[in-house]
Amino acid sequence: MQFSSSKTEKSVPGDEVILTASDLTMEFKGFVAVNKVNLSIRTGSIHALIGPNGAGKTTCFNLLTKFLTPTHGKIIFKGKDITTKSPADVARLKLVRSFQISSVFPNLTALENVRIALQRTRGDSFDFWRSQKIIAGFDDRARVLLAEVGLLQLEGVIAADLSYGRKRALEIATTLALDPEMLLLDEPMAGLGQEDVERIAALIKRVSVNRTILMVEHNLSVVASLSDCITVLARGGVLAEGDYATVSKNPSVVEAYIGAGHA
Numbered sequence: 001m002q003f004s005s006s007k008t009e010k011s012v013p014g015d016e017v018i019l020t021a022s023d024l025t026m027e028f029k030g031f032v033a034v035n036k037v038n039l040s041i042r043t044g045s046i047h048a049l050i051g052p053n054g055a056g057k058t059t060c061f062n063l064l065t066k067f068l069t070p071t072h073g074k075i076i077f078k079g080k081d082i083t084t085k086s087p088a089d090v091a092r093l094k095l096v097r098s099f100q101i102s103s104v105f106p107n108l109t110a111l112e113n114v115r116i117a118l119q120r121t122r123g124d125s126f127d128f129w130r131s132q133k134i135i136a137g138f139d140d141r142a143r144v145l146l147a148e149v150g151l152l153q154l155e156g157v158i159a160a161d162l163s164y165g166r167k168r169a170l171e172i173a174t175t176l177a178l179d180p181e182m183l184l185l186d187e188p189m190a191g192l193g194q195e196d197v198e199r200i201a202a203l204i205k206r207v208s209v210n211r212t213i214l215m216v217e218h219n220l221s222v223v224a225s226l227s228d229c230i231t232v233l234a235r236g237g238v239l240a241e242g243d244y245a246t247v248s249k250n251p252s253v254v255e256a257y258i259g260a261g262h263a
């Protein structure tokens, strides 16, 4: 494990909290994967969930994105109890999970992919498919989103022909189409080469302006450079929380990583 570099400059988020999880617990047939986790995510922050393999990060992420319903505990987003809401309900509240690259349509262009994502937010798929005029109406917004992720020049390229890093950027653009106030990213650096890691890290920082981001991420140097706050999970519980400098010095955190063979 490398706990070395520190966070680059970013405006410090305020004290306002956008999401809290209290006593969040997920039990699978007697096995407690997430155990009484408390989280408080500040509005405008980039918050990372880290921890060794099997720590409960993905389960926690799935609870927050509503792909799982907790056995116990409560999740409050913008003052509303979303504990039992569906992913579609929370997406309407602007809490949006990024989808994996597999959700990008490989045979459509970058522009068409973002356009379809925009169309989904309208929920009028039949009108959409019938009317070329309506389709074209989404293009301006789609181009703004493609520009935001640095893909405007490649709008006509078939998604399958984009590099892996650019597919990740396209996937983020389709997520931004849902106009999230809070974006949940599941291992955004997974599978990327170093050059793409840098590009996607810069992209995440850019899209974090005026948005809150929670990400599960294994790449600790990315976590160090992007995160305002880090929650370290181990064996389903919160082991430590704070900025990178604080958690990286915490002996229990170092031990948890070493114990899990991440040293």
Ligand SMILES: Nc1ncnc2c1ncn2[C@@H]1O[C@H](COP(=O)(O)OP(=O)(O)OP(=O)(O)O)[C@@H](O)[C@H]1O
Residues within 6 Å of the ligand: 028, 031, 032, 033, 051, 052, 053, 054, 055, 056, 057, 058, 059, 060
């Ligand atoms: N559906 C399930 N049924 C039973 N056990 C599960 C289920 N999902 C996860 N677990 C268990 O819960 C624990 C936490 O898993 P989880 O995937 O959340 O950890 P993680 O921190 O994301 O790990 P990794 O970094 O390896 O992805 C693991 O022991 C896992 O085997």
